[in-house]
Amino acid sequence: MKKDFEEGEIKITIDYDKCTGAGECVTSCPVDIFELAEGKAIAKDIGECIECCACVAACPKEAIEHSSC
Ligand code: SF4
Numbered sequence: 001m002k003k004d005f006e007e008g009e010i011k012i013t014i015d016y017d018k019c020t021g022a023g024e025c026v027t028s029c030p031v032d033i034f035e036l037a038e039g040k041a042i043a044k045d046i047g048e049c050i051e052c053c054a055c056v057a058a059c060p061k062e063a064i065e066h067s068s069c
């Protein structure tokens, strides 16, 4: 199951069939877009995203798609 998180031009999609909830995305994002909820990553305040793509690079399961990366 995939879930989209969108704000403005930016869309982040997380694939919950792949996400292990280990949180590399949480620690990699310089503006704290990600947090864990019930053992899975969620994205919030997408408007603060600086489109650096660190989250996509950090995810060992390739569970994150980002419209800018
Ligand atoms: S880095 Fe990937 S697998 Fe790990 S919590 Fe984030 S989205 Fe899930």
Ligand code: SF4
Residues within 6 Å of the ligand: 028, 029, 030, 031, 032, 033, 048, 049, 050, 051, 052, 053, 054, 055, 056, 066
């Ligand atoms: S692209 Fe960069 S700023 Fe945006 S959510 Fe990913 S790590 Fe955070």
